[in-house]
Amino acid sequence: MRSLRPTLFKAAMTFLGWAVALLLFFPILWTVLTSFKSEVEAIAFPPAFWPSGWTLENYFEVQERSEYFGHFLNSVALSLGSTVIGMLIAIPAAWSMAFQPAASTRHVLMWMLSTKMMPAVGALVPVFLIFKSAGLLDTLPGITLIVLVGNLPIMVWMLYTYFKEIPADILEACRMDGATVWKELVHVLLPMSLPGVASTMLLNIILAWNEAFWTLSLTAVKAAPLSAFIASYSSPQGLFWAKLSAASTLAIVPILIIGWISQKQLVRGLTFGAVK
Amino acid sequence: MGSIKLDGLKKAFGSQTVIPDANLEIADGEFVVFVGPSGCGKSTLLRLIAGLEEPTDGRILIDGRDVTHAAPARRKLAMVFQSYALYPHMSVYQNIAFPLKMAGEKADVIRVRVQEVATSLDLLPYLERRPRALSGGQRQRVAIGRAIIRQPAGFLFDEPLSNLDAALRVSMRTEISELHRRLRSTMIYVTHDQVEAMTMADRIAVMNAGRIEQFDTPLELYRRPANMFVAGFIGSPKMNFIEGARAREYDARTIGIRPEAIDWSIDSGKWRGRVERVEHLGAETVVHLSLDTADILTFRTPLDERLVAGRTIHVSPREDSIYRFDGEGRAIPGPKRNP
Ligand SMILES: Nc1ncnc2c1ncn2[C@@H]1O[C@H](COP(=O)(O)OP(=O)(O)O)[C@@H](O)[C@H]1O
């Protein structure tokens, strides 16, 4: 009797774990399943769980009606562009804040974070007007810039935290050994904080890939990435659930694959320092 | 090449002055130890010399060249850190080679030099290992290897042995002394352990609250301490300090008597006291005696069964080894005894 209680508890926790996981995963599963149904079946009530026909028609139609591949390339350019340029800015910024802190460094960090607490829509009108007069609306550089600026605080914060983990002695040894700042960065700092740098980049790629607010507001056709492309299927002409699902599936599959491959790295980076 | 001169050196962190005014001249090839209690500013002074801290005031000269504002690498000094500060992602080989690589040395020159250094430090079998796969003593040797490979004008050690166990500490101490004999370059060695200081140093700078209290050879510090701080810091067990009437008898505010300069007897002597505690260390015995005043007197003596706690005995300081100090704690030179 006595040993039954821990076993029961464990079973209950396992069940709870599965339930939460299924709950979180269900929308994605439903989207994928719906993308293989016909439009009629997709809106049928009560809904059928499994598609009766398993049709690929939605996918063909989505590709035909809109240039999926073009949007895919836009998403790639946006994610990689904002991440690479962002790292070029964030690494020196985090370096100086971690290793050459001034009296105001803490305030700067807090201020940067506070920009993420403001709803983005608060800045929409001025940003839109600036973009309009600068000719940046619906351009890749424009949308890359705004996504980059939006994610920069997170990148600097993450890198700052990882850099702080590196013992000051090691960097001082590096200076004694005659390394310039650049060599210190290349030979010691970046290799030592590689898990952190990698997860910062991965997280930023994912955030940029999924970014929907600015892409919807500032792009239309030419520079629209996949997140904007999905939205074009919920248009005033009517909702097409099956095609919307097919478009969504197409949009999330690449990032799901990246996330799947790199999940070990991502978890290691995000818990870096917590489990030393 | 390798003389170091500190000229009115001052360091403050914000409003806290850590080093008020340091003046020191270290000759080329000398082994100098900075010793003092924890927090007295030894590391800060060493880091000022290294160039890792910017002085608030004053000058640092190496071989007569003003390096006060020169970058660390330009000072031709190498440092061994307390934590070793090895690069964890590099092999032993890469760690030792790093300074040469930074100096832009050619790969084949580096290979030869690393082999030499690794041979002299018994590190050859470990060249491909990462630091984390080494023992404490081996890591220490890698840190030393990384320091000597550049053939610097001087070495700076910041408590390099404090992370090692007692036995290893003694053997590394010998190894570092050996290294100094072999290389003949200037070395500055920071420690809070006076035994390390006494056994290794040519000259010792005794520090207290950021000040260099005395800079002299180990024996001079022992024989002629400049003040009560140095007298109390050098020697183990600590020197006894006695005030009041007993000191006035010697025309001093305080007198100091080393535990090894006291004779005892059961029935006669200058002062009478009760044995409070007896520590048997084998070859010798350390006795703590309470005099009839509040003073506690510690002395060392060969083993004797008659010394037991609670017993009343007599002690006499050797008159020629009584140190006298004035009201400021400074040593009073001259004849020991009031005529
Ligand atoms: N970077 C710093 N900022 C502020 N205070 C410091 C700094 N480094 C050292 N100190 C202070 O200077 C004093 C001397 O420190 P340190 O040189 O490390 O002593 P030691 O090496 O003799 O133990 C200490 O009171 C310490 O708190």
Ligand SMILES: [Mg+2]
């Ligand atoms: Mg120290």
